[in-house]
Amino acid sequence: MKIGVISDTHGSVEIWKKVYQSFFSDADFIIHAGDVLYHGPRNPILDDYNPASLVEALNECPIPLHIAKGNCDSEVDAMVLNMPLQAPYAYLVIEGKRILVTHGHLFSEKEKIALAKHLKVDLFITGHIHTNVLEKINETIFLNPGSPSMSKRADKKSTIAIIEADRISIKDIDTKDTLMELTF
Template identity: 55%
Template structure:
């Protein structure tokens, strides 16, 4: 099983292209934790900002894509996507493991995430929104925020994505490929 995990692309087509080319090749599934197309009024636009190009690439993806709706995802953006924006979360059962994907703006605190994960019996709880990576296990659930693929708010400024493969999750710098965080799964 290989799952590519991305969040907060905010219309930056180049971030999607790099993620797919360098990290998601051969994946069985791509999970996107929201804020797909719009850059948001607080975020800078970079040279690769091209929301229509990003949407066209997502629509043309040969790998199935599941997307949780983010706070910057509008109905107009959703109408252009060939896959639905799931709100307030997407629930995927993959090889017997329960995966919850939510943007994170409705469940900001660890306590809120813990409660939602427990209620949904999540093995993996994925969120975005804060543009900072998180990878930790609390109780029976692994909590992952892959960070932003385009507009990092990490102290080091690195844009990141995650890959679940061979019983582990890796959070990687999208530019260098360096593994920044690693967690072996006990599933």
Template identity: 50%
Template sequence: MKIGVISDTHGDYKSWEKAWEFLKDTEVIFHAGDVLYHGPRNPIPEGYNPKELSTALNTCPIPLVIAQGNCDAFVDQMMLDIPIQTPYVFSVIYGKRFMVQHGHDISDEEINRLVQKYKLDFFIIGHTHIPLLKKIGDCVLINPGSTSLSKREDKINSIGIIDDEKVRIIDLETGKEILVLEIA
């Protein structure tokens, strides 16, 4: 199993190209929302080209599963051949239960409730632009950070990779693992 996890691309095609180098051999990619639009509170990313990004996503040979973010609107869906699902995505892959929700309107208590109710193995969120890996019982909570508008102090843009042994958050510039959680 090798699964890609991204969030908060915000229309940045150049950051998608960098992320693609790590995602091109995954079996599925979960996107936790804020796909094309940079949002009124965010600066315009250096590689902002939502039209080019939508073309790249539409032609992506790997299945993409997208949850709606707070910056995703009806017009964004018009550009994508892939459904933007809302407010939650639930999926079972290789017997593992995944839930994806952007994270802008969910409390820790609600995440814990959903983890228990759905017996989740992985809960994926975004929104904060800050990567996070932590265990909630047997479930791994993953925030891959942002591919384009990091809010980390060091401004590292990042993605996540899940495989059979661990979950990794990867720096898009260097390829270094910035967070790792063993799951095997």
């Protein structure tokens, strides 16, 4: 089983195409942790900002795509995408693993930990902060894949995550290097 995890594409169709071709084309599922199409009023417009083309690419994606609604995602976005924008979170069970996906802007860290414990979540995925998180707290792994289009990492590396078998990896989309890894 291979799951691609992405967040905060913010309308960047070329980034989506690059990530899909390099990392996700052989995935069984793709999880998007929100902020799919719109760049947001606080963010600069990207050189390849083309939400209409990104909608087309996502709608044509042959791999099941699960999306948690982000703070920049709107009802209009939901109307043009062929898959639901789930809010405030998506709850998936894949190969017996309980996965909760939310953009991350609605819950404090303390609330995330309490929700993970209450729902007996194995993996809690967020986006929103455009930086990576990969840590185990109690019985839950917390994952933020970062952003492939608007990184806020100190080194500005554009990142996604890959879940395979018993391993979660944060990948640099340009070099394909593994930046962080944790056993699942």
